[in-house]
Each structure stands twice: as structure tokens, then as C-alpha cells.
Amino acid sequence: MSVLNSEKLPPILKDSVITGLITLVLAVPIVGLPTINATEGLQIEPRWSVVIWMVSAVFLGRLVLNFWWHREQTSSSSTILLNTPFLQSLQQLLKFIIPIGVLFALILPTMPFASRYVMDVAILVITYIMLGWGLNIVVGLAGLLDLGYVAFYAIGAYSYALLANYFDWSFWICLPLAGVFAAISGILLGFPVLRLRGDYLAIVTLGFGEIIRVILLNWYEFTGGPDGISGIPRPSFFGLEFKRSSEGTFSSFFGLDYSSMHRIIFLYYLILALALLTNFITLRLRKLPVGRAWEALREDEIACRSLGINPTNTKLTAFAIGATFGGLAGSFFATRQGFISPESFTFIESAVILAIVVLGGMGSQIGVVLASVVLIGGTELFRELEEYRMLAFGALMVGIMVWKPRGLLAHREPTIRIKTEGSS
Amino acid sequence: MSTLLAVNHLTMRFGGLTAIDDVSFAAKNEEITAIIGPNGAGKTTVFNCLTGFYKPTVGELLLHEGALTHRLERLEDFVVAQKARVARTFQNIRLFPAMSVLENLLVAQHNKLMLASGWTIKGLLGLHSYKKEETQAIELAKYWLDKTNLTKRANDNASDLPYGDQRRLEIARAMCTDPRMLCLDEPAAGMNPKESAELNSLLQFIQNEHKIGVLLIEHDMSVVMEISDHIIVLDYGRKIAEGSPEQVRNDPAVIRAYLGEDEDEELPPEVAADLQRETSHG
Numbered sequence: 001m002s003v004l005n006s007e008k009l010p011p012i013l014k015d016s017v018i019t020g021l022i023t024l025v026l027a028v029p030i031v032g033l034p035t036i037n038a039t040e041g042l043q044i045e046p047r048w049s050v051v052i053w054m055v056s057a058v059f060l061g062r063l064v065l066n067f068w069w070h071r072e073q074t075s076s077s078s079t080i081l082l083n084t085p086f087l088q089s090l091q092q093l094l095k096f097i098i099p100i101g102v103l104f105a106l107i108l109p110t111m112p113f114a115s116r117y118v119m120d121v122a123i124l125v126i127t128y129i130m131l132g133w134g135l136n137i138v139v140g141l142a143g144l145l146d147l148g149y150v151a152f153y154a155i156g157a158y159s160y161a162l163l164a165n166y167f168d169w170s171f172w173i174c175l176p177l178a179g180v181f182a183a184i185s186g187i188l189l190g191f192p193v194l195r196l197r198g199d200y201l202a203i204v205t206l207g208f209g210e211i212i213r214v215i216l217l218n219w220y221e222f223t224g225g226p227d228g229i230s231g232i233p234r235p236s237f238f239g240l241e242f243k244r245s246s247e248g249t250f251s252s253f254f255g256l257d258y259s260s261m262h263r264i265i266f267l268y269y270l271i272l273a274l275a276l277l278t279n280f281i282t283l284r285l286r287k288l289p290v291g292r293a294w295e296a297l298r299e300d301e302i303a304c305r306s307l308g309i310n311p312t313n314t315k316l317t318a319f320a321i322g323a324t325f326g327g328l329a330g331s332f333f334a335t336r337q338g339f340i341s342p343e344s345f346t347f348i349e350s351a352v353i354l355a356i357v358v359l360g361g362m363g364s365q366i367g368v369v370l371a372s373v374v375l376i377g378g379t380e381l382f383r384e385l386e387e388y389r390m391l392a393f394g395a396l397m398v399g400i401m402v403w404k405p406r407g408l409l410a411h412r413e414p415t416i417r418i419k420t421e422g423s424s
Numbered sequence: 425m426s427t428l429l430a431v432n433h434l435t436m437r438f439g440g441l442t443a444i445d446d447v448s449f450a451a452k453n454e455e456i457t458a459i460i461g462p463n464g465a466g467k468t469t470v471f472n473c474l475t476g477f478y479k480p481t482v483g484e485l486l487l488h489e490g491a492l493t494h495r496l497e498r499l500e501d502f503v504v505a506q507k508a509r510v511a512r513t514f515q516n517i518r519l520f521p522a523m524s525v526l527e528n529l530l531v532a533q534h535n536k537l538m539l540a541s542g543w544t545i546k547g548l549l550g551l552h553s554y555k556k557e558e559t560q561a562i563e564l565a566k567y568w569l570d571k572t573n574l575t576k577r578a579n580d581n582a583s584d585l586p587y588g589d590q591r592r593l594e595i596a597r598a599m600c601t602d603p604r605m606l607c608l609d610e611p612a613a614g615m616n617p618k619e620s621a622e623l624n625s626l627l628q629f630i631q632n633e634h635k636i637g638v639l640l641i642e643h644d645m646s647v648v649m650e651i652s653d654h655i656i657v658l659d660y661g662r663k664i665a666e667g668s669p670e671q672v673r674n675d676p677a678v679i680r681a682y683l684g685e686d687e688d689e690e691l692p693p694e695v696a697a698d699l700q701r702e703t704s705h706g
Contacts, residue, residue, distance in 0.1 A: 281548070288547040289530075289537040292523075296531040299520035306475060306512050307601055308505030309534045317544075414524035417579050418562065 012066040020059035027051045098366065105272055109265045119264045123271055123336065125376045127329055130275040132356040132368035133282055134325030139354065140363035141282075141291065142318035143298025145202040148189070148209025149353050152182040152323040154216060154345035156330025161229040161340055162222075171235040175331050182327020183320040185212075190319035194312055197301075209350055216342040228341025235335045237266055267336050274332060278325045279365055285321070287415045294318050295363075352376075359400050361407025370408050427488060428453040428605055428637040429474075434483035436469050436661075443469045445661040446482075451605070451654070456631055456638040458648045460672075461658035462681060467641045468515055470658070471607050474639070475512045476501035489604060506535055511603035513594040515610050515641075521583035525574055525593055528582050529565035532600035537561055568596040572626065588619045592626070599630065605637045606630065612644040620644055624651050649673065657681065 032051040035042050108114055108122060131153060138146045159178035163169050169177075193204045216223045223229070234242060240250040242263035250266075251258040285291040293314045296304050301311055334340050356375055360367025378396060382389045400408065429451040436444040444466045451457040459467045472478040474485055476499050485496035487508050494508040504510050520528050530537070540557030541547030547554045569575045572592040577585055582593060591611055598606055608627075612620045628651055631638055642648045648655065648669070655672040657665040659681040665672055672678055679696075 284548055284550075285544070288541055288544055289534050290541075290544045290547075292527060292531050293534050293538075295523055295527075296520045296534075299522055300518050302477075303514070303518040303520065304531075305477070305501040306505055306514075306518075307532045307534060307597070308502050309531070310502050310506075412522060414527055414579055416524075416526060416530065416562070418526060418566065420576050420578050 008070050012063065012070060015066055016059050016062040019062040020055050023058040024051070024055045027054050101369070102276070109268055116261065116264060119261070119268055121377060121380045123264070123268050124380075125372050126268075126271045126275050127333060128353065128356060128372040128376045129369050130271065130278050130329045130332075131326060131353045132360065132372055133275065133278045133365060134322050134329065135353050135357050136322075136360075136363065136365065136368055137282060137285075137294070137325070138318050138322035139357050141286065141298065142294040142315065142322075144193075144315060144318060145198060146205045146319075146322070147202045147347075147350055147354065148205040148207070148212075149322070149326055150345045150347070150349040151189075151209040151212035152186060152326030153330040153333065153349065154212055154342070155182045155185050155323075156327030157334040157340050157345070158216060158223060158229070158330075159327065160331035160334045161232045164233050165229060165231075171233065171331075171335050175328060178327045178331035179324040180327075182323040182330070186319040186321075186323025187316050189323075190316040194315055206347070206350075209345075209347060213342050213345050216345070224341075226341060226343075228339055228343070229334075230339045232334050232338050232340065234263065234338065235266070235270065242266065267332075271329075271332055271336075274328055278328075281321075282365065290314070290317055292415060355397060359397060359407055361404075361410040363412060364407065364409040367407050367409035374408075426453050427451070429639070430484075430486040430488070431470075431474075432484045432486070434470065434473060434485065435481050436466070436473055436478060437481045443661050444473070444480075444658075447658065447661070447663045449656045449663065449666060451637050451639055453637050454631060454635050455653040456627060456640055456651050457654045457656065458640045458642060458652035459656050459658060460642065460648055461664075464660075465658040466661040467658055468609055469661075471512060471609055471639075471641065473497065474504075474607060475510055476504035487605065505601060505603075509602065509604040510607060511598035511601045511605070512607040513591075513598055513609055513611060515613070517587075517590050517594055519582040519590055519594060519597070522581060524579050525569070525582055525585070526562070526565055526578045528593060528597050529568060529600045530561055532597045533561045533564065536602075564600060568599050571629065572596040573622075588615050591615065592623070595626065599634070603636060605639060607639045609641045610643060611640070612642055612647045615644070617646070620647055623647065627651055 028051060031054060032048060033044050033046055036045050037043075105126075109119065114122075131149070134152075135146065135149045138144050138149070156178040159181045160171065160174040163174045163177060164171070189205065189208050193201050196204060217225055219225065236242070237250050240253050242251075243249045243258075249258075250256075250262055256262070286295075293304065293309050294317075296307075296309065297311060297314050297318075304311055304314070333344070337344075352375065356368055356371040359375065360369070360371035374396065375393065379389055379393050382392045385392060404410070427450050431447060431449050434444055434447045435442065447466075447470065449457075459470060461467055469478065473480045473483075474496055476496065480497050483497065487494040487496055487510065489508075494504075496504055496508055496510065499508060505512075520531060523531070537554075537557060538544075541554045542551075566575070566578075569578055572595065574585075574589060574593055574596065577589065582590065585593060591614075595606075595608065595611060598608075611627075612623050615623060624647055627638060627640070630636065631651075640648070640652065652669055655665075655667065655669055656663060657672060657675070657678050659677075664677045664681055665675040667675070
């Protein structure tokens with residue numbers, strides 16, 4: 001900043017002065033002349049000092065920004081040169097971050113700061129990570145923009161709740177069934193939208209999400225409509241329930257004192273296991289022909305057809321597998337909450353999950369984790385800001401898209417490498 | 425040489441526009457058949473009909489495989505590639521840009537690998553039989569990388585390759601599908617003379633070593649005249665000439681199609697000389 005051409009100074013000053021003047025014009029009526037309730041009616045009580053503060057703050061801020069923008073060009077080119085090794089070291093770092101992250105997730109419940117609140121937030125974040133990973137198959141890998149992903153989450157949740165309520169089946173039987181139901185609905189959704197791409201596909205999937213929610217809301221005899229379903233059985237630890245009782249419960253079996261945290265920690269490990277399973281299967285699929293075909297389909301459908309790839313099957317498998325993970329997460333959600341209603345499955349949920357995938361970097365598994373922690377954990381952090389929370393959420397998203405338009409981690413590693421002579 | 429492809433009375437109409445009007449020709453096995461013609465003559469439309477992307481209005485497209493005959497006009501696009509094994513490249517290159525060069529070649533072997541992975545189930549379990557098949561697929565990819573001079577770029581994204589390399593990669597990808605007929609839509613477009621010469625030798629290698637039929641759309645006469653065994657000339661959707669490079673080069677109808685109808689019904693001497701030099705040069 002110290003090296004600055006003297007001829008650049010006048011335009012910088014001029015720009016800053018104009019910005020200050022605009023602030024002055026705006027601030028005088030808006031900030032400078034507030035009305036107050038006096039005994040004899042509405043009166044104006046000018047606050048010129050505030051106006052002066054604002055104008056000088058804007059002027060100085062603009063000045064600093066201008067100096068920043070008009071730095072010597074050499075400095076900006078050197079940052080580009082610095083960038084590549086910096087990115088490479090970041091890649092190196094990522095290799096360590098993954099095992100450390102998994103390890104941290106595994107020992108989190110034993111940490112001294114792992115209060116009930118922290119565990120609840122952690123469970124929420126991991127649920128969204130799992131949903132993000134599930135949607136990542138459809139959106140990130142197969143490139144099918146799905147705005148109704150929450151429908152599969154709802155189908156999973158209601159599958160478990162209804163099966164448990166009507167037939168009294170255990171969570172461990174209902175969990176795979178919920179996955180199967182979600183997969184079937186994924187295929188049902190897939191068929192009509194096979195020929196659609198991009199915006200059109202997004203609109204139809206959006207409609208599908210709403211259809212499911214409206215059915216749940218209006219089929220009162222079956223789903224309980226807006227009343228939802230309550231009293232959903234909690235999962236058991238291999239038949240041992242988490243209850244305050246002396247016989248056949250988790251705490252009595254292991255000779256522990258009853259604590260409500262046991263169930264929370266169990267739920268935490270349950271969702272962690274489900275999420276890691278999702279990740280493991282996705283990473284495996286990516287390296288298989290079907291995964292490569294998904295990515296190829298995202299890149300160029302016509303080229304895929306010319307190579308003999310059946311686009312129908314490829315899209316349907318993406319929908320079905322993505323939906324399965326959504327269904328599994330939904331059934332976890334139902335057992336955790338103990339109560340579900342259509343309120344939990346509104347469009348905003350789909351939007352948040354999609355935001356996690358897009359902000360994380362389409363197709364990037366670690367990106368989804370980062371984005372979930374930032375978006376879901378972040379909004380929890382900002383809970384004290386109350387109504388400004390959504391503002392912070394929105395600002396965060398805009399910020400990420402401005403500085404990282406392709407997502408937090410947009411780098412794609414090839415699924416397979418061979419040794420080539422003369423290259424690193 | 426046996427007939428590989430027979431196109432009979434192919435007609436393609438788009439609403440009122442007749443893009444191809446009653447075109448018939450045959451292409452032989454182990455030969456390079458070129459389709460040439462001015463812009464808008466309907467060459468790419470012929471390709472799109474052959475590869476199932478368009479359904480012809482009239483006509484039959486027969487691909488012979490021993491005693492078996494595939495009726496291409498009745499097959500869906502991906503079935504043409506899968507069952508009749510007709511592979512193609514595109515005029516405006518269609519690679520998978522964000523995937524690596526090697527991945528592009530593995531996607532081309534999708535059907536074979538899908539079968540080996542037991543529709544993903546065996547592959548998901550990491551069974552040995554799939555691993556073996558995948559290794560073979562990589563070997564095939566390496567073979568074509570070597571033939572197209574792309575081995576060094578195997579791990580780079582397809583979009584990072586220079587234009588000429590992308591064209592060759594598209595040919596390598598088509599060859600990885602193990603085709604019976606290869607359709608190339610302007611493979612030499614945007615190539616410099618050196619690259620065109622390399623392309624010539626690559627196509628001749630494919631013709632001689634892999635014993636398949638090659639169908640070629642090309643504007644670059646140095647490619648067409650040098651390597652084609654048989655040339656079909658289209659103009660305004662009609663076939664105006666057919667024959668060996670020698671015959672086509674001297675065909676008055678072809679010269680008229682390329683240079684326009686002259687009012688004196690005769691070419692100006694310097695243009696005729698230019699044309700002569702151009703074509704014999706190639």
C-alpha cells in the first residue's frame with residue numbers, strides 16, 4: 001500500500017468523497033431526523049453526531065478499500081504464483097484432515113465439553129451430512145438437479161413411523177425397509193423425468209417434493225395429517241432399551257447408572273455409522289462403472305449415448321441410490337424425534353440440503369462435511385442473534401458463492417490414475 | 425471386401441425441409457468411405473441417422489455382421505452403439521471435460537465393465553473377477569493412449585488437452601468401445617498439416633490392423649483424397665457423385681457443387697488450375 005502512484009490519488013479521493021456525500025444525503029433523513037413521541041405529539045429530534053460518524057466511517061472505509069484496489073499490480077501477480085503450491089499443500093493437509101475428522105467424530109461423546117446440547121447439534125449436523133452425501137449422488141455425480149430431495153427423507157421417516165405404529169416392528173427391520181421404499185419412490189420419480197434436464201427437471205422434482213408433503217398432510221386416516229405421528233418407538237441397543245428400569249434395559253445390562261445421555265450417545269453413533277456407510281458406498285460406487293457413467297452423464301449425455309450407455313438405467317440408479325440414503329436418514333430422524341409431522345419436510349429442507357451440496361462443491365464428499373458444519377453448525381452458533389440468524393445464513397451463502405463460485409472444495413480427483421512417464 | 429453397411433433410399437425430413445433426399449450407398453469392411461459435400465449438404469444428418477440420434481423418415485440402414493443384419497433405423501441410439509457396435513465422434517468435440525483422459529476411455533468400456541461388476545454388486549463387494557476385468561480395460565485404454573500419443577496426459581482432465589489432442593482422444597474413446605464401424609465427423613477440423621498427416625496414419629492403422637469399416641466426413645481434401653477408398657458426394661441432401669478419389673476429383677458435378685454454377689458453364693481457367701493443383705496435391 002505504501003507504493004502508490006501520486007496520479008492515482010485524486011481519483012481515489014474523488015471517489016471516496018462522492019461515496020461520503022451519498023451517505024450524507026441518505027443518512028440525514030433516515031438517521032439524522034428521528035421522530036419521538038413527546039407529550040405534545042410527534043416531534044423531531046435531530047442526531048447530527050450520528051450522521052457525522054456514519055459519513056466519516058463510510059468515507060474512510062471507501063478510502064481504505066480504494067487503496068486496497070489500487071495496489072501495485074506486481075503484488076497481485078505474485079499471489080497467483082503463490083497460489084499453486086499453496087493449493088497443493090492444502091491438498092496434502094486434506095489427507096490428514098479426513099482421518100483426524102473421523103477420529104474426532106468417534107471420540108466426540110467422551111469429550112468433557114460434550115454436553116447434551118453439543119451432542120444434539122452434532123447429531124443434527126451429521127444427519128445433514130448424510131443427506132448431503134445422498135443428494136450428492138444425484139446432483140453432484142449424476143448432475144440431475146433435484147429440488148425435492150426432502151420427499152425421500154419424508155418417505156423414510158413415515159415408513160418407519162407407520163410400520164412401527166401399525167405392525168410394531170423394530171427399528172432394525174424398518175430401517176432397511178425405509179431405504180427400500182425410498183428407493184422405489186426414487187425410481188417412480190425417475191421415470192417421468194428421464195427426458196428432462198436442468199431447469200425443467202428441477203421444477204418437476206420440486207413438484208414431487210410438494211406432492212409427497214401434501215399427501216402426508218391430507219391423508220388424515222393413514223398419516224394423521226397435520227397432527228403428525230407421535231409416540232414413535234425409540235431404537236433399542238440389540239433389544240436393550242434406553243429406559244429408567246431395572247430389568248432388560250441398557251443401563252441395567254451393563255451395570256451403569258441410568259442417564260438420559262446414553263440414548264443420545266447411542267443415536268449419535270447410529271447416525272455416524274449410517275453417514276460413514278453412505279460415504280463408503282458412494283466412494284466405492286464412484287470408482288465402479290456405474291459411478292463413472294453417472295459422472296459421464298453429467299458431463300455429456302449425448303456422448304454417453306454414442307458410447308452405448310443406457311441413460312435411463314443410469315439415471316434411475318442414481319435416483320434410487322440417492323433416495324435410499326435419504327430414506328435411511330429419514331427413518332433415523334423419526335426415531336430420534338419420536339414425533340414427525342409434514343411440517344418437518346417443507347421445501348426449505350430440500351433447499352438447505354441442496355445448498356450444502358452446492359456450497360461444498362458439487363461431487364465433493366469432504367465439501368459436504370464442511371458445508372454442513374458451516375451451515376447447520378453455524379446457524380446454531382448464531383442462535384443468539386435470533387431473527388438475524390437467517391440473515392447471517394444468507395450472507396454466508398452469498399459470501400461463499402462470491403469467493404468460491406464452484407463450492408468450498410471444487411477439486412475433483414480422478415477415480416483412477418496410472419503411472420505416466422515424464423509427468424509427476 | 426464384404427459390404428458392411430448398406431444405406432437404401434435414406435430420406436430425412438424436418439417439417440418441410442428435406443435434409444436428405446433418397447440417398448443410397450454402401451460402405452465396405454476394412455475400407456475408408458468418405459462423405460464429402462459443401463456445408464449444409466446433409467452429411468452430419470446421415471451420421472445422426474446411422475447412429476440412431478435421428479429416426480429416418482424413409483429408408484433402411486443395414487449393418488451386416490456375418491449372417492446377422494442389424495436394422496439401424498429401428499434401434500435406439502445407445503443400442504446402436506451397444507449391439508450393432510457403431511461408434512462415432514462429433515463435429516464439435518464431445519468429451520467428458522471434467523474427467524481424466526483415462527476415465528474417458530474407461531467410460532467407453534462401460535457395458536463390458538458393468539457386466540463384469542455384476543451390475544455393481546460384485547464390484548461393490550470388491551470381488552477379484554471384477555478387478556481382473558478392470559485391469560484388462562485399463563490395458564486396452566493404455567493401448568489406445570499409446571496409439572494416439574496421449575499416454576503422458578492420461579491423468580489430466582480432458583478439458584486441459586489442446587484441440588488436436590482432444591480430437592484424437594475422441595477417436596481413441598470411440599475405438600475403446602470395440603466398434604465394427606467407426607463414424608468420424610470431421611476429425612481433421614482445426615488441425616494443422618502435421619496433425620492431419622498424423623491423423624491419416626492413425627486412420628490407416630485402424631483400417632489395416634483392426635479390420636473395421638471407417639466412415640468419414642471431412643472437408644480437408646488432403647485427408648480425404650489420401651486415405652479414402654471410396655468417396656460419396658452429397659449436395660443439398662442428394663448424392664451427386666460416388667467413386668474412387670480419382671473419379672470424384674474429375675467429376676464435373678462435384679466441381680460445380682463446390683465452386684458454384686458458372687454462367688458460362690465453364691470454370692475460369694485459373695480456378696480450374698487451382699482446383700486441379702489442390703486436389704492432386706492432397
